[in-house]
Amino acid sequence: MADHYDLVVIGSGPAGQKAAIAAAKLGRRAVVIERKNMVGGVCINTGTIPSKTLREAVLYLTGLNQRELYGQAYRVKDDITVGDLSARTHHVISREIDVIRNQLSRNRVGLIPGTARFLDPHTVEVENEVGIRQTITGDKFVVAVGTRPARPSSVDFDGQTIVDSDQILNMEKVPTSMVVVGAGVIGIEYASMFAALGTKVTVVEKRPRMLDFCDEEIVEALKYQLRDLAVTFRFGESVKTVEKHPGGTLTILESGKKFPAETVLYSAGRQGVTDELNVTAAGIETADRGRIEVNEYFQTSVDHIYAVGDVIGFPALAATSMEQGRRASYHAFGEPVGGKLGDLQPIGIYTIPEISYVGRTEDDLTSENVPFEVGVSRYRELARGAILGDSYGMLKLLVHAESRQLLGVHVFGSNATELVHIGQTVMGCGGTVDYLVDAVFNYPTLAESYKVAALDAVNKMRAIARVTSGHEDPGRERVELPV
């Protein structure tokens, strides 16, 4: 007889883990199905965690962030090998897998090794790596199968010189030159890491600009820093084929241009891992690129089957995936969840230097005719910026010109991905720029940039008020502060 569970989760990435643990905390019997050697999903094994650990190793060993202080020749190690880089990565991956296994087991969530496929809307068959099959039934299902790199047949992948983002972690040496196909988050993060290592990087992107969901000024600042690391950009150019030759690789563009390089990273998108899942047996159809469509509660077209994480598409981030997983389980078992997972999801891009933002961009607000003011703080004017040797970082606040509410926070430079959460919290509480003006921040910190940028925005608003009404600043109500 088939084992029966309250919740069957397919995939143990961030989305699946949190769905299963949320169900266990609600007193439900949950199980996770995952392939051998993939506990933790793409996030732990080939995506977020290895790439972010690699980035730390690159920053440490190259000494890049110390060069403003100790000179351009500063290095911790001269000949950085793949072994130097992967030692740290392997250590963090195995530690994270151990944490996940422990969390699942102490919450009494079962972990079944194998690949799942639907037999009907309440039954899956799991086949392990030696072909043994078992049948599992469930009241509710969470599909959290994630994505894998797109691999077109026009590209001669060989896993060493022409690689996707899974294979890049297994390269045997740091290449002298690299073409990166696709300037999405993955392409640009790896382009910046290899550029920091001294690889001559060329990025080819078919769109006219990159990271077009981010603030344009900040993307410009990133491009400037990357060009300084000898990265070349080719925007508005599409890659037709990538060929392997005895002397290296050749990337051939639709325009006829050819780029030789020792290595090619093909990072032109990902697709949902739904091909082996047989979702049609459950009554679900897949959309473009193997994605599954869901409603605001993460239910698929079949009510008791939820889908969360990368397989449902944008924003395809670990952080968001975890929250989607928790929400799906809560909804499945009638537990209330917060309001709609909406506009206050932060985006963190671990390029060198890093980018992070939350809320709206200047382009969004302009196209919606929302009047706003901009406040900017530059790290080079902060004592902490000088101490760290970061002269290029900046924080930008977008403030509603009438209500004075914080509408967006955009950060570039050291600790951007941490700093953004101060703004996220203020925005989540409906805070105004005046809260930041009046707050006292530790000194010397980068957090102080919030106050500097808030003052900048308020000064501009005051200048407008002076011109238009002759009053000092009609937007702000006088508030008596406690003594």
Ligand SMILES: Cc1cc2nc3c(=O)[nH]c(=O)nc-3n(C[C@H](O)[C@H](O)[C@H](O)COP(=O)(O)OP(=O)(O)OC[C@H]3O[C@@H](n4cnc5c(N)ncnc54)[C@H](O)[C@@H]3O)c2cc1C
């Ligand atoms: C190079 C790279 C860097 C990234 N960096 C970041 C970052 O810095 N920050 C961030 O927030 N996000 C980052 N991401 C995105 C992040 O990794 C994903 O958003 C996250 O892993 C998605 O989680 P998930 O649970 O949807 O699926 P995944 O982590 O993709 O896990 C899905 C799991 O399902 C399993 N599975 C699939 N089909 C079946 C089946 N039929 N049966 C059983 N199991 C199955 C797979 O084996 C896999 O382990 C990065 C991604 C990549 C590729």
Ligand SMILES: NC(=O)c1ccc[n+]([C@@H]2O[C@H](COP(=O)([O-])OP(=O)(O)OC[C@H]3O[C@@H](n4cnc5c(N)ncnc54)[C@H](O)[C@@H]3O)[C@@H](O)[C@H]2O)c1
């Ligand atoms: N820090 C982070 O949060 C982080 C890091 C890495 C990845 N991710 C997630 O992983 C997902 C996948 O990232 P990605 O970068 O692979 O995909 P993507 O789809 O975001 O980017 C692929 C890029 O390749 C370009 N492209 C496609 N075909 C091309 C061709 N033939 N020639 C030239 N350019 C071409 C596209 O225009 C696009 O800009 C993203 O959704 C992202 O959210 C997040």
